[in-house]
Amino acid sequence: MKINSARQAWHDCTYNPAPGQSSDVVQLGVVVQSTERGPTANHAVHSALAGHIQSVIAKLHPQVRVFGEYMYAAHRSDDIREAAEEVVFGMVVSKSKRMTAAKREKLEYVVKGVMRRYRYMHQGGQSANDDPMIKPEAFRSWLMAEYGVRLESCAWARDWEPVITLIFECCEDLDRMALSPVGAVIYQMKEAA
Numbered sequence: 001m002k003i004n005s006a007r008q009a010w011h012d013c014t015y016n017p018a019p020g021q022s023s024d025v026v027q028l029g030v031v032v033q034s035t036e037r038g039p040t041a042n043h044a045v046h047s048a049l050a051g052h053i054q055s056v057i058a059k060l061h062p063q064v065r066v067f068g069e070y071m072y073a074a075h076r077s078d079d080i081r082e083a084a085e086e087v088v089f090g091m092v093v094s095k096s097k098r099m100t101a102a103k104r105e106k107l108e109y110v111v112k113g114v115m116r117r118y119r120y121m122h123q124g125g126q127s128a129n130d131d132p133m134i135k136p137e138a139f140r141s142w143l144m145a146e147y148g149v150r151l152e153s154c155a156w157a158r159d160w161e162p163v164i165t166l167i168f169e170c171c172e173d174l175d176r177m178a179l180s181p182v183g184a185v186i187y188q189m190k191e192a193a
Contacts (some may be wrong), residue, residue, distance in 0.1 A: 003049065003186050004036045004188075005120065005183040006179040006180075006183040006186060007071070007072050009049075009053050009182055009186055010053065010057065010068055010071075010072035010073070010178075010179070010182055011072045011073065011074050012050065012053075012074070013049070013050035013051075013053035013054050013057070014050075014054075014073045015074035015075075018068055049189070050098045052189060053182060053185065053186075055185075056181045056182055056184075056185045057181075057182065058180060059069075059181070060177075060181065063174075064177045064178050065178070066080060066084050066087060067084045067087055067088070067171075067174040067175070067178055068081045068174075068175075068178035068179070069084070070083075070084035070115070070119070071084075071118075071119055071122065071175065071178070084115065085108075085111055085112055085115060087174070088111050088115055088171060088174065089108055089111045089152065089168050090105070091170045091173075091174070092111060092163070092167050092170050093107070095166060095170070096163070096166065103159075104149060106149055107163065109143055109147045109149040110143070110149075110151070110160065110163060110164065110167065111167055112147070113133070113139060113142060113143050113146070113147075113187065114164055114167040114168060114171070115167075115171060117131055117132060117133055117139075118168060118171045118175075120132055120165065122175070126136070136153065136156050136160070136161075136173060137153075139151075139164075140153065149175055157167065
């Protein structure tokens, strides 16, 4: 397990590489002869490092932890995605001004879209990807295609731009709360080494 960033450490600590694992080959219907190897020192080191990271993750507030799992865990599920979306939606609603019921209903889907954008931008651990739907037209057409939700283009800057900015800020806040403790334990492990 290489520890280059807190994001990568979160991902790698939930992934347990087994020596001689050939599950992908079996799914393809191809049989490959391989020499079985027992546990190695690499496997033991990975497990020890992963245990430190997992311990820190387990101590996070459940809402922060579910956001981190949605963003960085090696294995994601719809349940984790939906729980993370609920956390961000609740955070956005609590920080927003009053809104109509129709706008609040659409906001749920806007949150889903912005979270998908945010995860794409930060995947890989280095936050190097550009926002794939930075243009309102692209985001609006994606929401229509994905969820059948139509956002009007008139008054976009007044109605939706500030909301989208707030959603990104909420994601950044949750991301920081999730990754700071992981970064701290990585720093401690590097100091000890």
